[in-house]
Amino acid sequence: MKTLIILAHPHLDTSRVNQKLANAATRIDNIEIRDLYKLYPDFKINVVAEQAALKKADRIVFQFPIYWYSSPALLKQWEDAVLTHGWAYGSTGHQLQNKEFLLSVSVGGGQEHYTRTGLHGYRLAELLRPFQSMAGMVGMKYSRPFITFGARTITDGELQNQADHYVKLLQTVTPLPKFGLLETESDS
Ligand SMILES: Cc1cc2nc3c(=O)[nH]c(=O)nc-3n(C[C@H](O)[C@H](O)[C@H](O)COP(=O)(O)O)c2cc1C
Structure with a gap:
């Protein structure tokens, strides 16, 4: 099982959560971590290299801090550039078919803020729908997201x-x- 982590954090040097998680992931065999902001500080993505890395992987992870209810901008740029018609989708685009897809996201807000009546008004699962739809469109299997809530207040032990x-x-x-697509209200 080969895992590819697409890591998108514009300030990994000052990150607490994503740096810790990414460092922990390096302990695993058969894992490749691609730090997008380090690879592409100018936002010019090497599509051939990214598609080659994706092709080799059985499991693809997008890891990022939530910025304004979505991903940092470079990950969106990466999707637009890399997930091309005829490669990722369309009648001849099947390169990602049946791969597993996992989101690993961190949020400043607590779980209680991501409810209908909470500060943010929506469950995180709802806000992550564009990623779920993308996975469906390219034939990847979307799994339960790995979420770190309360990123600013989480203790070292937690x-x-x-x-x-x-x-x-x-x-x-x-x-x-x-x-x-139809998860219950209690699911985050
Ligand atoms: C530009 C920006 C936008 C953010 N938007 C959100 C948001 O929409 N919801 C939220 O809960 N936290 C938001 N945060 C907080 C980050 O998600 C949080 O600081 C991050 O997950 C912490 O991870 P790190 O320690 O790896 O940096 C935002 C932070 C920044 C800098």
């Missing part, structure tokens, strides 16, 4: 636990738990 869970999840060789 963050360590979270990193340990992340490593365990990434080491899982059986298919990851699926996450359907």
Whole structure:
């Protein structure tokens, strides 16, 4: 099982959560981490290199902090450039078919803020729908997102636990738990 982490954090040097999770993931065999902001500070993406890395992987992870209810801009640029018609989708675009897809996202808000009546008004699962739809469009299997809530207030101990869970999840060789379009309200 080969895993590719597409890591998108514009300030990884000052990151607490994503740096910790990415460092923990390096302990795993058969993993490649592509730090997009390091590779492409000018936003000029090497599409051939990205598609080659994707092709080799069985499991693809997008890891990023949530910025304004979405991903940092370079990941969106990456999607637009790399997931091309005839390669990722369309009648002849099947390169990502049946690969597993996992989101690993961190948010400043607590889980209680991501509810109908909470500060943000929507569950995080709803806000992540564009990624779920993208995965469906290119034939990848969307699994339950790995979410780190309360990124600014999480204690060192909680963050360590979270990193340990992340490593365990990434080491899982059986298919990851699926996450359907119609999840119940209690699902994040
Ligand atoms: C530009 C910007 C936008 C952000 N937007 C959100 C947001 O929409 N929702 C939220 O809960 N947190 C938001 N945050 C907080 C980040 O998600 C949080 O700081 C990050 O997940 C922490 O991870 P790190 O320690 O790896 O940097 C935002 C932070 C920045 C800098």
